[in-house]
Amino acid sequence: MMIKFLKSESFLILLFCIAIIAYLVDTVSQSMAIENLIFVLPLSLTTLTLGVVIIYKNIRSNSFSPSDEARDLGIAVSSDARPKLHQGDTLNQYSRSLTLMGLFAAFVFCLTFGPFDVVSTFFTFAAIYALGERRWQFLVVLPICVGLGITGLFSYLLPYPMTTLFFGG
C-alpha cells in the first residue's frame, strides 16, 4: 500500500497540479497586468494540461506500463530520470529512505535552536545507527569526527554566524 502510494505517478502529478493552481491563483490575485501574467499564465496552463494528459494516459492504461515493470525488475539505466530500484523492491527499502528523511528533517529543525556541531554529531550518529551500524567504535568516533570536522571547516570558511558549542560561535 505504502509503495503504491509513493510510486503513484498520478497522485504526484495531482499534487503538482494543485500547487500550480495555487501559484496561478496567487499570481492572478497579485496583479492582472499583462507583464505579470504573460509568461506564468500560459506556462501554468500548458503544464497543467500536460499533467492532465499524463494522468489520463495512466488511467487509460490502468496498469503498470512495460517501462514501470522493467524499472521494478531493476532493468535500470543510469540516467537520473530513473529510480535505482532493484528486484525485491520492498517496503523495507522505502522505510530506510523514509527514516533517513525523517531524521534529516529533525536535523534541519534542530539547527534552528541547537548548536550546529552538537546537532550534526547527533544526526550522524542517528543516521549511521538507523542504516544498520552497531559497532560502538563507528557509532562514537565517526559522528564526532563528522560533526566537529565539518562544523569547524564551515565555521572557518563562512562569513555568517553559526551557533556552536566548541568553535566559539
Added chain:
Amino acid sequence: MIDFSGVIGALELLSSSYTPWLVVFPGLLIGLIAGATPGFQVSMAMAIVLPFTFSLDFLSSILFLTAIFTGGGYGASIPAILMNIPGSSSAVASAFDGYPMTKKGKYNHALGLALGASCIGAAISYIILFLLISPVSIAVLKLGPSELFVVTLWGISLIALLSSDNLLKGLFAGGLGLLIGTVGMSATGAIRGTFGLAELLDGVPVIPAMIGLFAVSELFSILHQSHIVADDGRQDVKRSDILRGFFDVWSFPKIVLRGSLIGSLIGAVPGIGSSVSNLVSYAETKRRDPDPSSFGKGNPKGVIAAEAANSSSEGGSMVTLLALGIPGGGGTAVLLAAFNVHNITGGPRFIMENTHIVYAIVLSNFAQVILLFVLGLMFIRLISLVVKIPIKFLVPTILVCCVFGSYGVTGDIIGPIIVLAFGVLGWLMRLNGFPVAATVIGILLGRMAEGELMRSFQISGGEIQYFISRPITIVFLVALLLSLFGGRVLRQLR
C-alpha cells in the same frame, strides 16, 4: 577569429596571481573521486562544493568547478573499466571494451588508454572553444529577446526530451522548474507564490534547490545498497603499464580526433552532452573499423573512441553556456549558478566585455588537462577504492555537508529547509521517473525566459507579427517543434 588582446589579457590574469591555480588540484581530485563513484553524478559533487567558491573570485571559482568537471570525465571510466560499472552515463561505452580488456588482464593498459584519450579529447574541445568563442559571440549578439526566449524554450524541451523516456513527463518536469524559477517578486513588483514568506521574495534559492534535487534526492535513493560497488575484486595498478597505454593513444589520431569532434558538437546541444556522445563515437568507430566484430571483446579503439568523446563534450557545452547563457546539463547548470553568485550573466555581452576572463578559463583548462594526466596517474589506486566506502557512512556525511553548504548560500536556516524540501521532491520525482535535471534547469532559466518574453512584448507593443517578421525566431521555433514532434511525424510517415 581570435582576439589576441584578450589572449594577452588572459595570460596576464593567470600569471598575476597563484590563487586560481591552487584550486585546480583539489578540483580535479574531487572530480576524479565523484566521477569514479557510480551513482554520484559529477554535477552533484559540483553542487555540494559550490558554497566553498563564494569566498573565491569569479575566475578561481569557475576554474575550481571546471576542474571537477574535467576530472569527473575521466573518473567515470575507472569503475567502468575495472568493474564494468560506469561511474556515470558518460562512461557507458568505455565499459564495452574496457571491461573485456580487464578480464584479459589488460586493465592497466585500458586505464592508460582512457586517460590519454580523455586528456587529448578535453584539450581538442578547448582548442575548438578557443577558436570559436569570439565569432560565436558576435553571431549571438545579433539575437534579440524573441530569439533568446525561443532558444531557452528549445533548450528546456531538448533536456526534457533527452533526459527521460517519456516526453510528457520530461516537459512537465521542465515546466514545473520554469514556474518555480518565477516565484518571488516579478519585474512589475508583484509578489508571486511566496505565500507570505519574506525569504522567498528574491525567488527560490537556486543553489540549495539544486543541492536538494541533484544530491540529496540521489542519496535518499541509494540506501538499499550496502556499498556503492559490492565487487570485492581488486586489481593491482601498475603505473608503467598505464603510461604505456597513455602513449599508445597517439597511434590512433583519427579515432581521437573524430571522437573529440563528435563530443564537442554533441556537447554543445543542450540536454545531450557526454551521455550520448560516447555512444555515438563508439558506434561510429566500430562502423568504420575493418574488423567491427572485435569490438566488445577488448578492442582498445573502443575505449579511445568513447573517452575522447565524453571528455570533449565539456568544451562543447561551455560554448553554449558562455555564448548563450544556457546550461547544457547538470554540470553547466552548476556553473551557471556560480555565474549568478558572482552577479555575472553568461551570454554574448559577457564574452565581448570580458574576453580576457573567457580566454583565461579556456587557457587554464589546457593546464588542467596536463594536471589531469599527473593526478590520474598518482591517485588511480585511491580513486578505485572510494567505491568500497559503506553507504551507511557515506550518506550521513554528505548530507551534513549539503546542509552546511546550503546554510553558507543563504546565511540562514532557509537554505537547509529548501535542501530538505527539494530533496524529498527530487526523491519522489526520481521514484516516478521524472527527470530532475529538467526541473533544475527550468528553475535556473525561468526568470531569464520571462524577462526575454517581456522584452519582446515591450518592443513589439504586443503585436504577434513581430515574431513572424523575425526569420531567426521562426528558424528556432521550427527547430523547437521539430525536436518535439519531428520523430513522431517521421515514424508515422514511414
